[in-house]
Amino acid sequence: xxxxxxxxxxxxYTWKGEIALxxxxxxxxxxxxxxxxxxxxxxxxxxxxxxxxxxxLRHGTVQHFESSILIEYVDRLYPDAPALIPADAAAxxxxxxLDRVYDNYVMAPVQAIVAEHLPFLTPEPxxxxxxxxxxxxxxxxxxxxxxxxADGWSGGADxxxxxxxxxxxxxxxxxxxxxxxxxPKLRALRxxxxxxxxxxxxxxxxRPYRHLFPLGAPDRD
Ligand SMILES: N[C@@H](CCC(=O)N[C@@H](CS)C(=O)NCC(=O)O)C(=O)O
Numbered sequence: 462x463x464x465x466x467x468x469x470x471x472x473x474y475t476w477k478g479e480i481a482l483x484x485x486x487x488x489x490x491x492x493x494x495x496x497x498x499x500x501x502x503x504x505x506x507x508x509x510x511x512x513x514x515x516x517x518l519r520h521g522t523v524q525h526f527e528s529s530i531l532i533e534y535v536d537r538l539y540p541d542a543p544a545l546i547p548a549d550a551a552a553x554x555x556x557x558x559l560d561r562v563y564d565n566y567v568m569a570p571v572q573a574i575v576a577e578h579l580p581f582l583t584p585e586p587x588x589x590x591x592x593x594x595x596x597x598x599x600x601x602x603x604x605x606x607x608x609x610x611a612d613g614w615s616g617g618a619d620x621x622x623x624x625x626x627x628x629x630x631x632x633x634x635x636x637x638x639x640x641x642x643x644x645p646k647l648r649a650l651r652x653x654x655x656x657x658x659x660x661x662x663x664x665x666x667x668r669p670y671r672h673l674f675p676l677g678a679p680d681r682d
Contacts, residue, residue: 636677
């Protein structure tokens with residue numbers, strides 16, 4: 462049975478879940494919530510996700526929102542594809558930790574900065590909030606640089622849930638607060654992630670929407 466996957470092509474958390482669907486070779490249909498033509502998809506999303514946040518998925522009678530949760534569901538649904546959450550308990554904890562770090566300490570400040578640059582959300586940008594969020598990013602870049610291996614993936618030797626979170630987080634974070642030269646492993650990880658087919662797919666899918674992102678470097682990547 463095909464999974465209906467609701468999201469927006471430009472959305473970082475939509476990328477996160479779709480990267481997992483592609484990695485797991487899942488049978489899914491991308492149900493875009495972009496524009497007036499997709500009112501049915503918007504209504505379906507709102508019926509699943511209490512605040513209308515995306516992504517969400519529907520698989521028969523099963524419904525999930527929250528990207529990490531729906532990735533866990535997809536991971537178990539397709540056991541023949543490489544696991545996104547390791548079977549080993551300690552390794553799984555490590556992967557889940559990095560997933561939380563990328564969502565809460567990288568994507569959250571990125572979203573906060575972006576919100577301050579969207580006049581329909583924030584008519585009067587708060588410079589102090591922007592600087593606090595940038596400082597958070599600089600701090601977490603330093604921590605991540607200490608954590609990752611020179612040639613591995615985000616949560617260990619294998620591509621995992623942590624990479625599904627890291628790919629969009631590092632993609633957009635670098636547009637907002639560039640990864641510094643002092644974080645060469647993190648910069649290399651971002652490049653490795655962007656070269657992966659699943660990540661390249663979501664990046665390409667978002668290209669026509671880049672003008673909607675108020676910051677960044679749309680001419681590269
Ligand atoms: N914790 C959620 C975050 C989802 C989220 O913030 N999605 C953004 C798009 S990237 C969204 O729904 N924005 C619209 C809104 O907040 O109304 C998850 O992991 O799925």
